[in-house]
Amino acid sequence: MNPIVNNLFSINERIARAAERSSRTPDSIELVAVTKGRSVPEMQAILDAGVTNIGENRVQEAQQKYGAVNATADAISTRETCRWHLIGHLQRNKVKTALEMFSLIHSVDSLRLLAEIARRAEARAQGIDVLIQVNTTRETGKYGLDAADLLAFMEDAQAYPTVNIIGLMTMGQFSSSPETNRPAFALLRALAEKVEAQQFPTVTMQHLSMGMTNDFEIAIEEGANLVRIGRAIFEVSEE
Numbered sequence: 184m185n186p187i188v189n190n191l192f193s194i195n196e197r198i199a200r201a202a203e204r205s206s207r208t209p210d211s212i213e214l215v216a217v218t219k220g221r222s223v224p225e226m227q228a229i230l231d232a233g234v235t236n237i238g239e240n241r242v243q244e245a246q247q248k249y250g251a252v253n254a255t256a257d258a259i260s261t262r263e264t265c266r267w268h269l270i271g272h273l274q275r276n277k278v279k280t281a282l283e284m285f286s287l288i289h290s291v292d293s294l295r296l297l298a299e300i301a302r303r304a305e306a307r308a309q310g311i312d313v314l315i316q317v318n319t320t321r322e323t324g325k326y327g328l329d330a331a332d333l334l335a336f337m338e339d340a341q342a343y344p345t346v347n348i349i350g351l352m353t354m355g356q357f358s359s360s361p362e363t364n365r366p367a368f369a370l371l372r373a374l375a376e377k378v379e380a381q382q383f384p385t386v387t388m389q390h391l392s393m394g395m396t397n398d399f400e401i402a403i404e405e406g407a408n409l410v411r412i413g414r415a416i417f418e419v420s421e422e
């Protein structure tokens with residue numbers, strides 16, 4: 184078996200077990216396979232193995248691969264079932280291109296960006312789903328809103344009803360111990376509950392996007408239902 188596909192199976196197993204530990208069903212957790220830096224054949228391998236969510240962190244790289252992935256064998260079924268997720272920082276001058284590819288933008292971190300997304304979505308006469316990125320670890324220089332600013336942000340976002348805010352996203356710290364990030368993930372979940380309680384018209388807290396290769400099981404235990412995993416899928420140990 185292709186070692187990448189083997190990795191995929193074992194990750195799905197681990198996701199299922201973490202889901203059970205948090206009293207949820209395995210299929211309530213979606214795997215976003217992070218393909219930044221990966222080749223089109225590597226991407227095709229996971230799509231053939233049933234992956235339906237692709238995560239890219241740069242618009243330009245995604246754009247280069249998007250056409251090629253959709254042009255390969257099984258293009259029709261791939262195109263119909265695969266959703267592309269933008270998980271990295273988005274510059275306002277890339278919004279127009281991003282809207283042509285991505286089903287969900289995980290990384291909205293300013294009102295100016297949200298406004299530009301709204302403007303471009305209106306031009307396309309289509310709504311767009313986004314998540315709001317929160318800097319839960321309070322590391323300086325990291326993207327994401329401060330937790331303290333989130334409710335005010337949601338209020339301001341009501342001016343842009345073509346943008347559906349359907350959840351929150353965060354990134355843990357780089358750390359050798361996944362437990363380090365449990366408080367950050369718990370904070371994101373608590374914030375989502377706070378936001379939900381306000382019942383803003385353009386906001387539904389359906390998704391918590393948190394957890395990567397190092398810490399996805401902890402994230403699931405704390406309520407993640409979108410996990411973004413790259414290395415654990417694509418890194419193949421040489422024996």
Ligand SMILES: *Cc1c(COP(=O)(O)O)cnc(C)c1O
Nearest residue numbers: 217240270395396411412413414
């Ligand atoms: C690269 C990346 C991931 C995946 O990280 P891995 O450690 O490879 O699993 C997840 N989220 C974001 C925002 C990323 O940039």
